[in-house]
Every structure is written in structure tokens, then in C-alpha cells.
Amino acid sequence: MIMKTTAVFGSLQFATYCFVLCCAVVAYLVVGHWPSYNNPDPKTLFSIVLSPAVYLLLLASLASLVVYPVLVLVEGARGVQRKWHFWVFVVGTALWIVDTFYLHLMNPREEGLLSWVFD
Numbered sequence: 001m002i003m004k005t006t007a008v009f010g011s012l013q014f015a016t017y018c019f020v021l022c023c024a025v026v027a028y029l030v031v032g033h034w035p036s037y038n039n040p041d042p043k044t045l046f047s048i049v050l051s052p053a054v055y056l057l058l059l060a061s062l063a064s065l066v067v068y069p070v071l072v073l074v075e076g077a078r079g080v081q082r083k084w085h086f087w088v089f090v091v092g093t094a095l096w097i098v099d100t101f102y103l104h105l106m107n108p109r110e111e112g113l114l115s116w117v118f119d
Contacts (some may be wrong), residue, residue: 006075010085013092016061016098020113024055028102035116042117054117065093 027035027045028091043051068089100114 006071007083007085009071010083010089011092012057012061012064012068013090013096014088016057017092017095017113019057020054020117024113024116029059035113037115051077058114058117061092061096064089 023042024035027040028044030041030045033039040052072086096114
């Protein structure tokens, strides 16, 4: 049971990033430019069902930053690098870090997906 829970929390970062990226691509196709803060407002672009799903996924993704390492420690940290969910967690976390910090610090005119979603 812990193994499945660990795999779910390990893949939340990557799955959430991919879902938000798909929403941004849809926004690009609808409005004709890459979304940025308040342009377009995500609440006006997506349905009442999709917006709460994005926010719930983002909150679960933030929770997985704490829960996943704890589950790895409970499961046993030895050999976790050989498991697929460890690398999916690392890649997903790296995507969020690059999207959030790199885009804000290196290119202030371009904002990341996180600032657009939390608009």
C-alpha cells in the first residue's frame, strides 16, 4: 500500500505541470498568444469544473513536496533512485523550479505558468 501511495505522490509534480501546460496550450490556441499574468484570466477561459481541478492539483502538488520525502523515508530510502517515481518526482519538481524561478529572474517580462494560474 505504501508503495502505491509513494508512486502517486511521486508523480503528482510532473502530472500537475503537464496538466497546467496543457491548459496554457489551450489558452494559446484560443487567444493567440502565450498566457501571462491576467492575460487572459484563467477563470474566464476555462469552465467552472476545470478551474477548481487545477487548483486542487496545485495544492496536492505542493503537499507532495512534503509527503513524498516522508513516504520515501518510511518505505526505505535505500534503492529509491532505482524506482521510476523518484525520477518522475525529480523531473516534475525541476520543471516547476525552472518555470517559477528561472522565468521570473532571468526574463521578467515572461512569467511562469504558476503566476498565470494563481491569477
